[in-house]
Amino acid sequence: MAIRAEYIWIDGTEPLPYIRSKTRILDDRTTDIPVWGFDGSSTNQAPGENSDCVLQPVFTCPDPIRGGDNVLVLCEVLLPDTMQPHPSNTRSLAVAALEKYGDQEPWFGIEQEYTFFEAGRPLGWPIEGYPAPQGPYYCGVGAIEISGRAVVEAHTTACIEAGLAISGTNAEVMLGQWEFQIGPADTVSAADQVWVARYLLYRIAEDYGIDASIDAKPMKGDWNGAGCHTNFSTNAMREGYDAVIAACEALGAPGKPEEHIANYGHGTEERLTGMHETAHHSEYRYGVSDRGASVRIPWQVAKDQKGYIEDRRPNANMDPYVVTALITSTCCEALA
Numbered sequence: 001m002a003i004r005a006e007y008i009w010i011d012g013t014e015p016l017p018y019i020r021s022k023t024r025i026l027d028d029r030t031t032d033i034p035v036w037g038f039d040g041s042s043t044n045q046a047p048g049e050n051s052d053c054v055l056q057p058v059f060t061c062p063d064p065i066r067g068g069d070n071v072l073v074l075c076e077v078l079l080p081d082t083m084q085p086h087p088s089n090t091r092s093l094a095v096a097a098l099e100k101y102g103d104q105e106p107w108f109g110i111e112q113e114y115t116f117f118e119a120g121r122p123l124g125w126p127i128e129g130y131p132a133p134q135g136p137y138y139c140g141v142g143a144i145e146i147s148g149r150a151v152v153e154a155h156t157t158a159c160i161e162a163g164l165a166i167s168g169t170n171a172e173v174m175l176g177q178w179e180f181q182i183g184p185a186d187t188v189s190a191a192d193q194v195w196v197a198r199y200l201l202y203r204i205a206e207d208y209g210i211d212a213s214i215d216a217k218p219m220k221g222d223w224n225g226a227g228c229h230t231n232f233s234t235n236a237m238r239e240g241y242d243a244v245i246a247a248c249e250a251l252g253a254p255g256k257p258e259e260h261i262a263n264y265g266h267g268t269e270e271r272l273t274g275m276h277e278t279a280h281h282s283e284y285r286y287g288v289s290d291r292g293a294s295v296r297i298p299w300q301v302a303k304d305q306k307g308y309i310e311d312r313r314p315n316a317n318m319d320p321y322v323v324t325a326l327i328t329s330t331c332c333e334a335l336a
């Protein structure tokens, strides 16, 4: 029987891309997933007079929304003339970093924070004015503390059924804000799965008439921003503490904090203020259990004298391909 393959790609909109997708009917589930194309002039990826872009399938998983033998197909965008990566295609950076440093077995766990919106307001907020100040919402329970749980549960089920390495979810510090975690997985796979999980989030929230936003500071003022804490380890870090410290030092080497911050998504000045569990964007510091540091060493890691580090700086709207590629390169170069 014919199946539906939902081709998913990342567009060329600046400064932040949108996810796009369209459906292709295939004869049955044993059919190879073919290369496809789209109109790049409608996605900020090509001029109208030379509009074709190529969709190269890179990751396929069951489609938990349609069920059955239907599939999701994450794609890279290529240029039709050369079949080389389109300028908007950052996945090639992650592939190159993993090719170079794969022998160190880099792993990532990515904590994607996001905010639900309905009618232009965070979900659960009053139409005018503000909800009670932050405090009871983080990991809260109850109708006053929580909004959007039905969407979160549906999204989590979908990620599990798609076979993604979703490792947890929690309600966040601001009412209407949530988090899911993907990982551990390698430099390329963790980023692929974050993109598919984002697609599923938007797609499922759509059915509830809700918009999921990865804006880094959706509400100005005394409300937490949204980040994408990126947990990282190599084989050496998982075996000993010297490598854990070496990775923290590598991220703080001259020029590195500036380079990393510049590639960690938009809204850094609004989010990394030194308040709301962040380090100021102009400083770099690491510490055990320190949620005001740029890079945190979890207490269990200090206790076990091995494990992983958490880079707290990436914004919720970061490109996971760019971030995993950069952390892999910076840390693995120093650890080599």
Ligand code: ADP
Pocket: 107, 108, 109, 110, 111, 167, 168, 181, 182, 183, 184, 229, 231, 232, 233, 238, 307, 308, 310
């Ligand atoms: P936090 O305490 O900062 O809220 P979370 O539990 O939300 O942390 O996220 C931690 C993430 O780190 C999870 O996705 C988990 O799978 C991942 N993780 C665990 N061990 C490792 C490791 N050795 N290397 C990389 N990531 C890891």
Ligand code: MN
Pocket: 111, 179
């Ligand atoms: Mn978390």
Ligand code: MN
Pocket: 111, 113, 172, 179
């Ligand atoms: Mn969080």
Ligand code: MN
Pocket: 111, 229, 310
């Ligand atoms: Mn965290």
